Amino acid sequence: ETGVTQSPTHLIKTRGQQVTLRCSSQSGHNTVSWYQQALGQGPQFIFQYYREEENGRGNFPPRFSGLQFPNYSSELNVNALELDDSALYLCASSLVAGPDQETQYFGPGTRLLVL
Amino acid sequence: QKEVEQNSGPLSVPEGAIASLNCTYSDRGSQSFFWYRQYSGKSPELIMFIYSNGDKEDGRFTAQLNKASQYVSLLIRDSQPSDSATYLCAARPDTGFQKLVFGTGTRLLVSP
Numbered sequence: 001e002t003g004v005t006q007s008p009t010h011l012i013k014t015r016g017q018q019v020t021l022r023c024s025s026q027s028g029h030n031t032v033s034w035y036q037q038a039l040g041q042g043p044q045f046i047f048q049y050y051r052e053e054e055n056g057r058g059n060f061p062p063r064f065s066g067l068q069f070p071n072y073s074s075e076l077n078v079n080a081l082e083l084d085d086s087a088l089y090l091c092a093s094s095l096v097a098g099p100d101q102e103t104q105y106f107g108p109g110t111r112l113l114v115l
Numbered sequence: 116q117k118e119v120e121q122n123s124g125p126l127s128v129p130e131g132a133i134a135s136l137n138c139t140y141s142d143r144g145s146q147s148f149f150w151y152r153q154y155s156g157k158s159p160e161l162i163m164f165i166y167s168n169g170d171k172e173d174g175r176f177t178a179q180l181n182k183a184s185q186y187v188s189l190l191i192r193d194s195q196p197s198d199s200a201t202y203l204c205a206a207r208p209d210t211g212f213q214k215l216v217f218g219t220g221t222r223l224l225v226s227p
Contacts, residue, residue, distance in 0.1 A: 056211070
């Protein structure tokens with residue numbers, strides 16, 4: 001167990017709907033990254049938040065957006081859901097400084113199915 | 116060309132043998148490398164990371180890095196059936212933020 005929690009664990013939505021996924025980072029971790037993992041693939045970086053700002057983004061369209069709160073927890077929002085958005089969404093927390101910096105610890109994930 | 120490449124496997128080894136998992140990367144600016152284990156239906160779990168050329172050992176696991184060849188490997192000694200999982204290799208490019216680029220993973224099967 002990493003101390004990173006995510007909710008909900010599973011979610012079923014229909015095409016065109018919007019979804020919000022939540023993540024609480026490991027105690028003391030100030031950086032949160034989100035990844036999408038399609039079946040049989042490695043995780044793909046969506047974006048990262050540090051100090052409540054997005055400080056890096058992968059190759060995902062603007063309908064993927066996020067927030068980070070003062071307690072370092074985070075949300076991933078996806079608008080206008082498409083069938084290809086069906087995947088495991090992973091949150092990872094890390095530090096930007098210190099001996100364990102950059103090491104990302106993953107939460108259990110949220111499995112999203114879009115019908 | 117994928118940024119991080121792994122053989123998808125499955126790699127089958129008998130219990131007690133050494134499993135050797137390999138990974139190549141294309142971005143020469145990548146500075147650090149990570150191995151994660153992922154059981155079916157679960158999230159990735161960090162095994163170890165490596166920054167410097169050479170070997171790094173942690174228990175039954177040894178990570179090896181060769182930056183000149185852009186090659187990373189993970190050796191698992193005394194493989195156990197509980198090691199059966201998908202092993203993900205990840206590289207951290209020099210982007211200024213902590214993005215990890217993952218391979219598709221190698222499935223390892225350890226038979227009793």
